[in-house]
Amino acid sequence: MPKPKQTREEALAFHMDPRPGKFDITPSVPMTTQRDLSLAYSPGVAVPCEEIAANPETAYDYTNKGNLVAVISNGTAVLGLGNLGALASKPVMEGKSVLFKRFADVNSIDIELDTEDPEQIIQAVKLMGPTFGGINLEDIKAPECFIIEQRLKEEMDIPVFHDDQHGTAVICAAGLINALHISGKKIEECRIVLNGAGAAGIACLELIKSMGAKHDNCIMCDTKGVIFQGRTEGMNQWKSAHAAKTDARSLTDAMKDADVFLGVSAKGAVTQDMVASMAPNPVIFAMANPDPEITPEDAHAVREDAIVATGRSDYPNQVNNVLGFPYLFRGALDIHARAINDEMKIACARALAELAREDVPDEVALAYGQKLSFGRDYIIPTPFDPRLIYTIPPAVAMAGMATGVARRPIVDMAGYEHDLKARMDPTAQILQGLYARARQAQATMVFAEGDDERVLRAAVAYQRGGFGRALVVGREDDVREKLKVEGLSEAAADVEIVNAANTEHLNDYKDFLYNRLQRSGHDQKDIHRLAARDRHAFSALMLAHGHADGLVTGATRKSAHVLDRINSVFDATAADGAVGVTALLHKGKIVFIADTLVHEWPDENDLADIAIAAAQVARALGIEPRVAFASFSTFGYPVSERANKMHLAPKVLDTRGVDFEYEGEMAVDVALNPEAMANYPFCRLTGPANILVVPARHSASISVKLMQEMAGATVIGPILTGVDKPIQVCSTVSTVNDILNMAILAACKVGQFK
Numbered sequence: 088m089p090k091p092k093q094t095r096e097e098a099l100a101f102h103m104d105p106r107p108g109k110f111d112i113t114p115s116v117p118m119t120t121q122r123d124l125s126l127a128y129s130p131g132v133a134v135p136c137e138e139i140a141a142n143p144e145t146a147y148d149y150t151n152k153g154n155l156v157a158v159i160s161n162g163t164a165v166l167g168l169g170n171l172g173a174l175a176s177k178p179v180m181e182g183k184s185v186l187f188k189r190f191a192d193v194n195s196i197d198i199e200l201d202t203e204d205p206e207q208i209i210q211a212v213k214l215m216g217p218t219f220g221g222i223n224l225e226d227i228k229a230p231e232c233f234i235i236e237q238r239l240k241e242e243m244d245i246p247v248f249h250d251d252q253h254g255t256a257v258i259c260a261a262g263l264i265n266a267l268h269i270s271g272k273k274i275e276e277c278r279i280v281l282n283g284a285g286a287a288g289i290a291c292l293e294l295i296k297s298m299g300a301k302h303d304n305c306i307m308c309d310t311k312g313v314i315f316q317g318r319t320e321g322m323n324q325w326k327s328a329h330a331a332k333t334d335a336r337s338l339t340d341a342m343k344d345a346d347v348f349l350g351v352s353a354k355g356a357v358t359q360d361m362v363a364s365m366a367p368n369p370v371i372f373a374m375a376n377p378d379p380e381i382t383p384e385d386a387h388a389v390r391e392d393a394i395v396a397t398g399r400s401d402y403p404n405q406v407n408n409v410l411g412f413p414y415l416f417r418g419a420l421d422i423h424a425r426a427i428n429d430e431m432k433i434a435c436a437r438a439l440a441e442l443a444r445e446d447v448p449d450e451v452a453l454a455y456g457q458k459l460s461f462g463r464d465y466i467i468p469t470p471f472d473p474r475l476i477y478t479i480p481p482a483v484a485m486a487g488m489a490t491g492v493a494r495r496p497i498v499d500m501a502g503y504e505h506d507l508k509a510r511m512d513p514t515a516q517i518l519q520g521l522y523a524r525a526r527q528a529q530a531t532m533v534f535a536e537g538d539d540e541r542v543l544r545a546a547v548a549y550q551r552g553g554f555g556r557a558l559v560v561g562r563e564d565d566v567r568e569k570l571k572v573e574g575l576s577e578a579a580a581d582v583e584i585v586n587a588a589n590t591e592h593l594n595d596y597k598d599f600l601y602n603r604l605q606r607s608g609h610d611q612k613d614i615h616r617l618a619a620r621d622r623h624a625f626s627a628l629m630l631a632h633g634h635a636d637g638l639v640t641g642a643t644r645k646s647a648h649v650l651d652r653i654n655s656v657f658d659a660t661a662a663d664g665a666v667g668v669t670a671l672l673h674k675g676k677i678v679f680i681a682d683t684l685v686h687e688w689p690d691e692n693d694l695a696d697i698a699i700a701a702a703q704v705a706r707a708l709g710i711e712p713r714v715a716f717a718s719f720s721t722f723g724y725p726v727s728e729r730a731n732k733m734h735l736a737p738k739v740l741d742t743r744g745v746d747f748e749y750e751g752e753m754a755v756d757v758a759l760n761p762e763a764m765a766n767y768p769f770c771r772l773t774g775p776a777n778i779l780v781v782p783a784r785h786s787a788s789i790s791v792k793l794m795q796e797m798a799g800a801t802v803i804g805p806i807l808t809g810v811d812k813p814i815q816v817c818s819t820v821s822t823v824n825d826i827l828n829m830a831i832l833a834a835c836k837v838g839q840f841k
């Protein structure tokens with residue numbers, strides 16, 4: 088499978104859109120009325136202030152302290168890029184904050200301190216202690232980081248954790264436990280070389296030695312080569328502690344016959360010759376970011392028997408501290424910990440190693456598009472493994488409770504695991520799964536509207552994301568010019584530009600159309616115009632002839648017009664069984680609305696068909712359907728001619744013998760709110776509805792757009808179902824991401840049931 092290729096332009100666009108940076112801050116309480124104002128601020132706010140002054144522990148009850156972590160850097164060791172300064176480190180720190188939220192629901196804010204003076208950093212962080220439940224120090228270079236962390240740990244009463252040191256060491260230890268298990272080696276007997284004697288390197292070697300590695304078997308190197316006993320150049324007390332008694336002077340010398348190489352240094356520090364000289368079944372963790380010491384391809388080219396890991400997400404075995412810090416802090420915050428101690432770190436490493444040895448559930452396989460099983464290419468859990476959130480924090484919390492750092496121990500551990508599961512956002516999982524399935528499908532996708540820059544960007548993202556071939560329909564010079572304007576000139580070589588003038592199939596397309604439309608008022612001229620000049624029809628013809636696997640269109644014209652053109656090639660009308668289903672993703676919930684595209688004014692029989700199509704889409708996305716026929720009336724009241732068909736539709740389904748839950752008619756609050764639903768104990772739904780079949784296309788459009796505009800819901804769709812081939816119709820307000828999502832849906836054939 089081709090590796091996704093990312094460009095500088097994509098990376099910059101990602102950081103610029105939809106707003107500069109990577110996160111916003113949103114209130115968790117209502118702030119709409121005068122009452123809200125007087126509770127949130129003066130005078131109401133005075134009460135918790137007085138409570139906290141009297142009993143500081145209650146800050147965890149009345150403020151966000153208990154779930155707030157500061158990510159603090161001065162930018163002196165930004166990834167492996169060196170000293171870029173405080174300001175330039177901000178994207179990494181914002182990224183870390185986003186990962187805290189995404190993976191462990193920890194709120195976090197980045198703070199960049201413009202100083203290289205350890206004392207100033209210590210004072211600044213100490214002074215901000217009251218605000219936070221924990222401090223994550225990041226990308227502060229050695230040896231200053233050791234001094235800073237040590238002092239802050241001594242002087243603060245919340246966890247202070249330098250992630251480059253301990254997070255890296257924990258993940259490295261977890262991976263090493265499993266890699267040695269596979270290669271049949273014992274850590275006590277291994278010859279270990281560690282390159283990079285900084286924050287990450289010193290902490291990794293310390294932890295590995297505490298796990299049994301022998302001091303005399305370990306060699307540490309830095310920019311000056313081997314750190315040997317008696318070396319004076321470029322030394323400090325932390326390096327001295329690991330100085331080896333050896334004649335080796337260079338990394339090349341040290342690597343000969345080594346069992347393990349651990350790299351936390353810089354891009355390209357290791358050569359193929361070095362790898363070739365290692366002992367049988369070598370373990371190579373090239374963890375420098377963003378580029379490893381040696382790529383897995385280069386290492387495997389000279390040593391097929393090597394187990395290789397990197398810090399990157401685009402290779403197997405990602406040994407990266409993202410697997411640790413969200414869960415270490417989650418566990419620590421949940422016991423209101425005073426510190427993250429060694430026992431908590433070791434518990435985290437063990438739990439990670441054990442998790443990788445367990446059978447991998449289908450949902451992880453789905454997310455990665457391949458079945459993973461413990462072995463050379465899977466020694467450590469993947470960052471998107473949904474089990475991490477409920478496996479690692481309990482291990483960390485229990486270790487913290489056992490070692491006396493918990494201010495508020497957890498009494499009900501089973502309840503805690505349940506709460507942790509509830510923190511996971513199922514919608515993120517769905518998108519992740521779709522992307523992985525699309526990558527596996529490797530579908531050739533036609534993007535019909537090559538004159539639109541959003542479509543072009545989406546096509547480039549599709550191709551470069553490793554999903555398959557992107558075919559862009561448009562005039563060659565026009566597409567190239569637009570790509571140039573978008574800063575994507577070199578992408579012209581990636582995507583394929585097709586049009587009626589450069590295809591050899593135009594006559595076949597015209598014959599096909601003529602056969603189809605000759606008895607519905609189309610003469611040869613009309614056919615030529617459609618096939619050669621209309622990009623929606625032309626793209627549909629490509630699809631019909633097997634010259635592509637899927638089609639995305641509709642970003643530039645109204646959907647009725649686009650559907651009409653598609654119908655000239657495919658049978659995609661309401662009478663043919665086509666239905667549009669839109670997924671709304673919001674606040675960790677997913678609700679499907681149907682029909683959002685095809686049926687203008689469905690009757691009760693159509694509504695039953697729509698419910699069946701929507702249920703199939705839900706199942707295709709791994710969701711068990713619960714259909715509500717939505718109306719303004721609930722179970723017969725108020726009586727209205729308009730509500731009648733919604734009342735009848737469930738009865739039609741009764742006669743169809745379907746295998747999913749449905750009920751109606753009911754108002755939307757009854758459908759979605761369990762308390763409102765409880766007023767109707769006879770209701771057959773076992774939980775809130777996740778599919779709303781609505782009375783007509785206008786109500787569908789109003790509901791979707793209201794959710795999008797007022798609530799900021801993510802909209803996926805309408806997903807066109809019931810057509811022979813995967814065709815997805817975007818809207819004229821679709822963003823690049825929306826268009827890419829539609830291509831992903833088409834690639835996954837989410838709407839194909841025939």
Ligand SMILES: NC(=O)C1=CN([C@@H]2O[C@H](COP(=O)(O)OP(=O)(O)OC[C@H]3O[C@@H](n4cnc5c(N)ncnc54)[C@H](OP(=O)(O)O)[C@@H]3O)[C@@H](O)[C@H]2O)C=CC1
Pocket residue numbers: 163164165166167168226227228229250251252255282283284285286287288308309310311321350351352353354356374375376377397398406407408409
């Ligand atoms: N995968 C992961 O999860 C993580 C990876 N890392 C990566 O580890 C690397 C180091 O980070 P960190 O410890 O925070 O940085 P530091 O600045 O604290 O330390 C860097 C160390 O690497 C050494 N070094 C730099 N270049 C080379 C080279 N070409 N050959 C040998 N040694 C070299 C330096 O040597 P000297 O002392 O002589 O200057 C120094 O000892 C970075 O690439 C970072 O991205 C870090 C944390 C987590």
Ligand SMILES: CC(=O)C(=O)O
Pocket residue numbers: 165166167226250251375376398407408409
């Ligand atoms: C991953 C990380 O923290 C680093 O490379 O610095």
Ligand SMILES: [Mg+2]
Pocket residue numbers: 166225226250251
């Ligand atoms: Mg870092």
